[in-house]
Amino acid sequence: NAGVTQTPKFRVLKTGQSMTLLCAQDMNHEYMYWYRQDPGMGLRLIHYSVGEGTTAKGEVPDGYNVSRLKKQNFLLGLESAAPSQTSVYFCASTEAGRNQETQYFGPGTRLLVL
Amino acid sequence: AQKITQTQPGMFVQEKEAVTLDCTYDTSDPSYGLFWYKQPSSGEMIFLIYQGSYDQQNATEGRYSLNFQKARKSANLVISASQLGDSAMYFCATASNFGNEKLTFGTGTRLTIIP
Numbered sequence: 212n213a214g215v216t217q218t219p220k221f222r223v224l225k226t227g228q229s230m231t232l233l234c235a236q237d238m239n240h241e242y243m244y245w246y247r248q249d250p251g252m253g254l255r256l257i258h259y260s261v262g263e264g265t266t267a268k269g270e271v272p273d274g275y276n277v278s279r280l281k282k283q284n285f286l287l288g289l290e291s292a293a294p295s296q297t298s299v300y301f302c303a304s305t306e307a308g309r310n311q312e313t314q315y316f317g318p319g320t321r322l323l324v325l
Numbered sequence: 326a327q328k329i330t331q332t333q334p335g336m337f338v339q340e341k342e343a344v345t346l347d348c349t350y351d352t353s354d355p356s357y358g359l360f361w362y363k364q365p366s367s368g369e370m371i372f373l374i375y376q377g378s379y380d381q382q383n384a385t386e387g388r389y390s391l392n393f394q395k396a397r398k399s400a401n402l403v404i405s406a407s408q409l410g411d412s413a414m415y416f417c418a419t420a421s422n423f424g425n426e427k428l429t430f431g432t433g434t435r436l437t438i439i440p
Contacts, residue, residue, distance in 0.1 A: 253416055303428075316372075318368070
Protein backbone atom coordinates (compact mmCIF):
# COMPACT_ATOMS: atom_id res chain seq x y z
CA ASN A 212 0.00 0.00 0.00
CA ALA A 213 1.91 3.06 -1.29
CA GLY A 214 -0.48 5.75 0.03
CA VAL A 215 0.18 9.05 -1.75
CA THR A 216 3.06 9.25 -4.19
CA GLN A 217 4.43 12.24 -6.07
CA THR A 218 6.49 12.40 -9.24
CA PRO A 219 9.11 13.83 -9.61
CA LYS A 220 10.81 14.33 -6.24
CA PHE A 221 12.97 17.20 -7.48
CA ARG A 222 13.07 19.33 -10.61
CA VAL A 223 14.93 22.34 -11.92
CA LEU A 224 13.23 24.49 -14.55
CA LYS A 225 14.20 27.57 -16.47
CA THR A 226 11.83 30.52 -16.49
CA GLY A 227 9.14 30.00 -19.09
CA GLN A 228 9.39 26.21 -19.23
CA SER A 229 6.41 24.03 -18.48
CA MET A 230 6.02 20.89 -16.44
CA THR A 231 3.47 18.60 -14.83
CA LEU A 232 3.60 17.21 -11.32
CA LEU A 233 1.82 13.91 -10.81
CA CYS A 234 0.09 12.84 -7.62
CA ALA A 235 -1.26 9.33 -7.26
CA GLN A 236 -3.14 7.72 -4.37
CA ASP A 237 -4.20 4.12 -3.94
CA MET A 238 -6.68 4.62 -1.08
CA ASN A 239 -9.72 5.31 -3.24
CA HIS A 240 -10.04 8.78 -1.74
CA GLU A 241 -12.52 11.21 -3.25
CA TYR A 242 -10.77 14.44 -2.27
CA MET A 243 -7.33 15.48 -3.43
CA TYR A 244 -5.36 18.68 -2.91
CA TRP A 245 -2.24 20.48 -4.05
CA TYR A 246 -0.41 22.71 -1.57
CA ARG A 247 2.79 24.71 -1.82
CA GLN A 248 5.16 25.38 1.04
CA ASP A 249 7.41 28.42 1.07
CA PRO A 250 9.84 29.31 3.88
CA GLY A 251 8.02 30.92 6.79
CA MET A 252 4.63 30.64 5.07
CA GLY A 253 3.28 27.24 6.09
CA LEU A 254 1.32 25.31 3.45
CA ARG A 255 -1.08 27.11 1.16
CA LEU A 256 -3.73 25.49 -0.99
CA ILE A 257 -3.30 25.85 -4.75
CA HIS A 258 -6.15 23.76 -6.19
CA TYR A 259 -8.26 20.89 -5.03
CA SER A 260 -10.68 18.28 -6.33
CA VAL A 261 -13.71 16.72 -4.66
CA GLY A 262 -14.06 13.96 -7.22
CA GLU A 263 -13.09 12.63 -10.61
CA GLY A 264 -13.57 15.28 -13.27
CA THR A 265 -13.92 18.17 -10.79
CA THR A 266 -11.42 20.83 -9.77
CA ALA A 267 -11.59 24.09 -7.85
CA LYS A 268 -9.29 26.98 -6.98
CA GLY A 269 -7.65 27.33 -3.63
CA GLU A 270 -5.87 30.23 -1.99
CA VAL A 271 -3.02 30.68 -4.51
CA PRO A 272 -4.15 29.29 -7.90
CA ASP A 273 -2.54 31.79 -10.30
CA GLY A 274 -0.01 30.27 -12.68
CA TYR A 275 -1.20 26.70 -12.12
CA ASN A 276 -3.70 24.37 -13.74
CA VAL A 277 -4.93 20.98 -12.57
CA SER A 278 -6.76 17.97 -13.89
CA ARG A 279 -8.44 14.97 -12.28
CA LEU A 280 -9.21 12.64 -15.16
CA LYS A 281 -8.91 9.55 -13.00
CA LYS A 282 -9.95 9.23 -9.38
CA GLN A 283 -6.52 8.10 -8.25
CA ASN A 284 -4.52 10.83 -10.03
CA PHE A 285 -4.33 14.58 -9.59
CA LEU A 286 -2.05 16.52 -11.92
CA LEU A 287 -0.63 19.98 -11.30
CA GLY A 288 0.63 21.89 -14.33
CA LEU A 289 2.84 24.92 -14.69
CA GLU A 290 2.45 26.33 -18.19
CA SER A 291 5.15 28.98 -17.97
CA ALA A 292 7.28 28.63 -14.84
CA ALA A 293 8.39 31.71 -12.91
CA PRO A 294 11.01 32.06 -10.14
CA SER A 295 8.15 32.86 -7.72
CA GLN A 296 6.97 29.27 -8.20
CA THR A 297 10.12 27.91 -6.59
CA SER A 298 8.68 25.96 -3.70
CA VAL A 299 7.99 22.55 -2.24
CA TYR A 300 4.73 21.10 -3.53
CA PHE A 301 2.67 18.66 -1.51
CA CYS A 302 -0.23 16.58 -2.65
CA ALA A 303 -2.77 15.23 -0.16
CA SER A 304 -5.88 13.12 -0.22
CA THR A 305 -8.72 12.27 2.13
CA GLU A 306 -12.04 10.49 2.22
CA ALA A 307 -15.11 12.57 1.66
CA GLY A 308 -17.78 13.29 4.23
CA ARG A 309 -16.14 11.62 7.15
CA ASN A 310 -14.53 12.77 10.34
CA GLN A 311 -11.22 14.25 9.37
CA GLU A 312 -8.82 12.35 11.53
CA THR A 313 -6.46 11.77 8.68
CA GLN A 314 -5.47 13.67 5.57
CA TYR A 315 -2.67 11.79 3.86
CA PHE A 316 0.25 13.72 2.38
CA GLY A 317 2.71 12.74 -0.30
CA PRO A 318 6.47 13.14 0.25
CA GLY A 319 6.64 16.45 -1.63
CA THR A 320 8.22 17.72 -4.84
CA ARG A 321 10.97 20.30 -4.60
CA LEU A 322 10.86 22.68 -7.58
CA LEU A 323 13.52 25.24 -8.40
CA VAL A 324 12.83 27.77 -11.15
CA LEU A 325 15.86 29.65 -12.39
CA ALA B 326 -12.57 32.30 5.82
CA GLN B 327 -10.30 30.53 8.24
CA LYS B 328 -7.07 31.65 9.87
CA ILE B 329 -4.50 29.93 12.06
CA THR B 330 -2.01 31.84 14.19
CA GLN B 331 1.10 30.25 15.66
CA THR B 332 2.99 32.90 17.59
CA GLN B 333 6.09 30.87 18.51
CA PRO B 334 8.51 30.76 15.56
CA GLY B 335 10.95 28.62 17.53
CA MET B 336 11.24 26.84 20.85
CA PHE B 337 14.05 25.12 22.70
CA VAL B 338 13.11 22.50 25.27
CA GLN B 339 15.18 20.21 27.45
CA GLU B 340 14.80 16.52 26.73
CA LYS B 341 12.15 14.74 28.87
CA GLU B 342 10.36 17.98 29.67
CA ALA B 343 6.80 18.65 28.51
CA VAL B 344 6.24 21.28 25.86
CA THR B 345 3.20 23.27 24.76
CA LEU B 346 2.94 24.64 21.24
CA ASP B 347 0.42 27.44 20.88
CA CYS B 348 -2.26 27.70 18.22
CA THR B 349 -5.19 30.07 17.93
CA TYR B 350 -7.74 29.95 15.17
CA ASP B 351 -10.46 31.98 13.60
CA THR B 352 -13.28 30.45 11.60
CA SER B 353 -16.87 31.20 10.69
CA ASP B 354 -17.73 27.54 10.17
CA PRO B 355 -20.19 26.10 12.69
CA SER B 356 -18.43 22.74 12.60
CA TYR B 357 -14.73 22.35 12.05
CA GLY B 358 -11.70 20.26 12.82
CA LEU B 359 -8.31 21.17 14.22
CA PHE B 360 -5.16 19.29 13.29
CA TRP B 361 -1.51 19.15 14.20
CA TYR B 362 1.16 17.97 11.79
CA LYS B 363 4.85 17.33 12.33
CA GLN B 364 7.41 18.02 9.64
CA PRO B 365 10.88 16.64 10.40
CA SER B 366 13.95 17.78 8.53
CA SER B 367 13.31 15.07 5.93
CA GLY B 368 10.30 17.09 4.80
CA GLU B 369 7.31 14.77 5.01
CA MET B 370 4.09 15.86 6.70
CA ILE B 371 3.14 13.54 9.55
CA PHE B 372 -0.36 13.71 11.01
CA LEU B 373 -0.31 13.82 14.81
CA ILE B 374 -3.72 14.55 16.24
CA TYR B 375 -7.23 15.75 15.43
CA GLN B 376 -9.89 17.56 17.45
CA GLY B 377 -13.45 18.07 16.29
CA SER B 378 -15.15 21.28 17.31
CA TYR B 379 -18.02 19.40 18.96
CA ASP B 380 -15.86 16.88 20.76
CA GLN B 381 -16.42 17.18 24.48
CA GLN B 382 -13.07 15.77 25.47
CA ASN B 383 -9.60 16.85 24.48
CA ALA B 384 -7.97 14.55 21.96
CA THR B 385 -5.00 12.41 22.98
CA GLU B 386 -2.65 10.24 20.94
CA GLY B 387 0.15 8.67 22.93
CA ARG B 388 2.45 11.47 24.11
CA TYR B 389 0.42 14.07 22.21
CA SER B 390 -2.63 15.81 23.57
CA LEU B 391 -4.59 18.75 22.29
CA ASN B 392 -5.67 21.38 24.80
CA PHE B 393 -8.87 22.60 23.15
CA GLN B 394 -10.46 25.77 24.55
CA LYS B 395 -13.31 26.60 22.22
CA ALA B 396 -14.31 29.88 23.83
CA ARG B 397 -10.75 31.15 23.49
CA LYS B 398 -10.40 29.64 19.99
CA SER B 399 -7.28 27.90 21.15
CA ALA B 400 -5.94 24.46 20.19
CA ASN B 401 -2.55 24.02 21.79
CA LEU B 402 -0.48 20.87 21.29
CA VAL B 403 1.09 19.35 24.37
CA ILE B 404 3.94 16.89 24.03
CA SER B 405 4.76 15.04 27.21
CA ALA B 406 8.24 13.71 28.02
CA SER B 407 9.90 15.20 24.95
CA GLN B 408 12.43 13.17 22.99
CA LEU B 409 15.25 14.14 20.64
CA GLY B 410 13.17 12.80 17.77
CA ASP B 411 10.52 15.42 18.48
CA SER B 412 12.77 18.09 17.00
CA ALA B 413 10.85 19.27 13.93
CA MET B 414 8.50 21.90 12.55
CA TYR B 415 4.97 21.67 13.90
CA PHE B 416 1.97 23.00 12.03
CA CYS B 417 -1.51 23.67 13.32
CA ALA B 418 -4.32 23.56 10.75
CA THR B 419 -8.08 23.79 10.53
CA ALA B 420 -10.75 22.70 8.07
CA SER B 421 -14.49 22.92 7.80
CA ASN B 422 -16.36 19.71 8.45
CA PHE B 423 -18.66 20.46 5.57
CA GLY B 424 -17.94 20.29 1.89
CA ASN B 425 -14.41 20.31 0.56
CA GLU B 426 -12.50 19.84 3.84
CA LYS B 427 -9.45 21.75 2.65
CA LEU B 428 -6.88 22.67 5.27
CA THR B 429 -5.72 26.11 6.32
CA PHE B 430 -2.29 26.02 7.97
CA GLY B 431 -0.43 28.24 10.36
CA THR B 432 3.16 29.31 9.77
CA GLY B 433 4.54 26.67 12.11
CA THR B 434 6.76 26.41 15.18
CA ARG B 435 10.26 24.97 15.00
CA LEU B 436 10.83 22.82 18.08
CA THR B 437 14.36 21.86 19.08
CA ILE B 438 14.90 19.35 21.86
CA ILE B 439 18.14 19.82 23.77
CA PRO B 440 19.85 16.72 25.20
